[in-house]
Amino acid sequence: MTSKLPDDIRTPAYVLDVAALKRNLATATRVKREAGVKVLLATKAWAMPAAFPLMQDVLDGTTASGEYEARMGREEFGREVHVYAPAYAPGEVARLTEIADHIYANSPEQAVHVRDVVQGSGRAGIEIGARINPGYSNATLGGALYDPCAPNSRFGTTVAEIDRLPWDDIDIFHVHALCESLADGTVGLIEHVARNFAPYLKRVKAVNFGGGHFMNKPGYDVDKLIATLRAFRSEFDLEVYLEPGAGLVVDTGYLVSTVIGIHRNEKEIAILDASASTHMPDVLEVPYTPPVLDAEKPGVLPHSYILGGKTCMTGDIIGEYSFAEPLVPGSRVVFGDMMQYSFVKNTTFNGTPLPDIAMLHEDGRYEVVRTFGYDEFRRRLG
Numbered sequence: 283m284t285s286k287l288p289d290d291i292r293t294p295a296y297v298l299d300v301a302a303l304k305r306n307l308a309t310a311t312r313v314k315r316e317a318g319v320k321v322l323l324a325t326k327a328w329a330m331p332a333a334f335p336l337m338q339d340v341l342d343g344t345t346a347s348g349e350y351e352a353r354m355g356r357e358e359f360g361r362e363v364h365v366y367a368p369a370y371a372p373g374e375v376a377r378l379t380e381i382a383d384h385i386y387a388n389s390p391e392q393a394v395h396v397r398d399v400v401q402g403s404g405r406a407g408i409e410i411g412a413r414i415n416p417g418y419s420n421a422t423l424g425g426a427l428y429d430p431c432a433p434n435s436r437f438g439t440t441v442a443e444i445d446r447l448p449w450d451d452i453d454i455f456h457v458h459a460l461c462e463s464l465a466d467g468t469v470g471l472i473e474h475v476a477r478n479f480a481p482y483l484k485r486v487k488a489v490n491f492g493g494g495h496f497m498n499k500p501g502y503d504v505d506k507l508i509a510t511l512r513a514f515r516s517e518f519d520l521e522v523y524l525e526p527g528a529g530l531v532v533d534t535g536y537l538v539s540t541v542i543g544i545h546r547n548e549k550e551i552a553i554l555d556a557s558a559s560t561h562m563p564d565v566l567e568v569p570y571t572p573p574v575l576d577a578e579k580p581g582v583l584p585h586s587y588i589l590g591g592k593t594c595m596t597g598d599i600i601g602e603y604s605f606a607e608p609l610v611p612g613s614r615v616v617f618g619d620m621m622q623y624s625f626v627k628n629t630t631f632n633g634t635p636l637p638d639i640a641m642l643h644e645d646g647r648y649e650v651v652r653t654f655g656y657d658e659f660r661r662r663l664g
């Protein structure tokens with residue numbers, strides 16, 4: 283896949299591989315058609331408005347983490363706009379009634395607030411969701427850091443509080459309890475919800491099984507997901523939503539970087555114009571070692587290097603890899619699987635330039651969608 287990237291592109295650059303995105307969207311199309319469910323894009327994971335035209339006919343809409351993402355969903359994507367936050371800031375729900383169709387509440391108090399503002403808004407047709415902490419999770423990443431049902435989690439109304447929700451006004455039962463989960467995780471969640479929450483499911487119009495469905499990961503059993511969703515739908519006769527982020531864009535793009543210096547301290551260290559700290563924060567947060575195209579684990583190929591960024595943060599290390607040829611200033615290093623939770627989370631710490639955002643089209647055309655400069659750094663400092 284690297285060979286399709288032109289040699290002379292400016293780096294660093296996040297590059298969406300359009301053919302790979304289309305391949306992933308085909309899975310979503312199949313799940314929608316065969317399971318009869320709706321699929322939303324969780325824009326917290328990945329949002330590239332320039333690519334939304336590729337998705338608008340496939341997906342049913344977007345799901346947001348608050349007002350700004352909801353506004354982007356409304357203005358740039360269209361279709362259904364869902365929004366959930368653990369709490370809404372003063373005035374936020376009122377503004378959301380202008381842009382969202384589905385507003386989810388985290389607690390009984392938030393649900394009453396959302397209901398009162400929605401009912402007072404005069405805008406008909408807004409559905410109210412309640413996020414429930416189902417007491418079941420299958421987060422495969424990061425331990426408690428990414429487990430929405432970890433002890434003392436601030437996400438979702440617990441069973442102890444569930445009867446305080448204003449159920450007469452709740453339209454959608456919502457759970458989000460997965461993270462990079464394979465089909466067994468989704469199956470476990472759906473069966474748990476069916477077994478433990480049937481009286482509540484009978485009171486709502488729809489259920490939203492959240493995100494974390496890693497449906498495009500190699501080895502994911504899509505047939506099993508479809509069969510489970512179909513069985514659930516036939517038992518409860520409800521509209522069903524899934525709202526994956528990562529699962530829609532896994533393996534659909536790159537962070538392309540260039541070696542800008544070589545340092546030696548017992549090992550060879552290649553300094554890149556890309557940085558874990560500023561451009562791929564999940565590498566440090568999860569933590570994980572991302573794939574590098576045409577590289578192997580250290581010691582496998584003849585030339586091993588630690589790859590690091592140029593920020594002052596000691597831990598700004600991406601990982602250790604080996605290459606067939608020595609790295610020198612100017613060498614290209616391409617990180618794979620760099621769409622989800624990358625540019626939506628990046629920073630300009632140390633004044634590090636933000637990577638270009640670009641698309642590699644199916645015909646090989648390379649299109650830079652946006653570049654960033656000093657202004658981007660300066661403006662955020664007041």
Ligand SMILES: Cc1ncc(COP(=O)(O)O)c(C=O)c1O
Nearest residue numbers: 324327458493494526527528529
């Ligand atoms: C409520 C909710 N929905 C959907 C998602 C998307 O999850 P993922 O990108 O793992 O599919 C998240 C992620 O944190 C979430 O909190």
